[in-house]
Amino acid sequence: MRFGIAVFPGTWSDRDCAHAVKLDGHEAVELWHKDRDLHGVDCVILPGGFSYGDYLRTGAVARFAPLMDSVQEFAAGGGLVWGICNGFQVLCEAHMLPGALVRNGSLQFRCEPSWLRVESTDTAYTGALRSGQVLQIPVSHGEGRFVADAATLDLLEEQRRVVFRYVAPDGGAVGEASPNGSLRDIAGIVSEGRNVLGMMPHPERACEQLLGSADGMELIRSVAASLSRTASFA
């Protein structure tokens, strides 16, 4: 599979993402923010970092990059677009996902392990996982508190678009240990078409046991399996 990895000025997790997808035997193609060409990739990753310095608001400027026009078109055609951390913030600012990500409730930048419960396996990103499975994947952000109005949150729940929720290591409610205070402990959501995923935690940093967890690799494997199924039907 070919994974495209967007590089904006200030992106910092592009190399980690490339390393992770290569570990699973895939090709990583860097997509420069000024280009419009997606080089025929199967999935676009918008990685973590501080695109354009995160000036004004996180992700607010990245959405005007020429590359984002192509990414929006790709997503509109059903292409897989996977926003991680800053990538999730960019997707919200680009109105490709609902809600917004604001300053953590603690006001602290949190860089630590987090535990996620898989809430929906009906996405390309979680097809190889079990519903209710708990993954250990780190967070690293200062502005990751997901907020949206109650109607939007209800709609997300109803359409089973909440894909990951922060939980305690044993799978129980996270409570005060939430890394950011997200409403309803939301850590990741998908678009209505289920092809665009935004998540604050960094699966690419949990792809080797040496780093404490290889749970993130399950997401990459899910994407690859989903893409190969699509390809075999084409």
Next chain:
Amino acid sequence: MIYAVEVAVTLKPVVNDPQGLVVRDGLRQLGFSQVRSARVGKVIALELEASSDGEARAAVVEMCEKLLRNPVIEDFHIESLVAGAEVG
């Protein structure tokens, strides 16, 4: 004509503002016990060309809708709009 415009961008009242809570508590600790609440926003100062107040105002509103505020979490308010300002 050059207009000087100041736009305040603030979190919507329903959005929790932890920064504002820290400011409120800090003020209370300094003895300002009368402080009931504090919310933190930002002011964006613009200089722009327009031929009338109405045109300047309309342009700024459009800028807010497209970039300066995130409608999911923020409100905006034009604090001042002054014609004939000196260009710095």
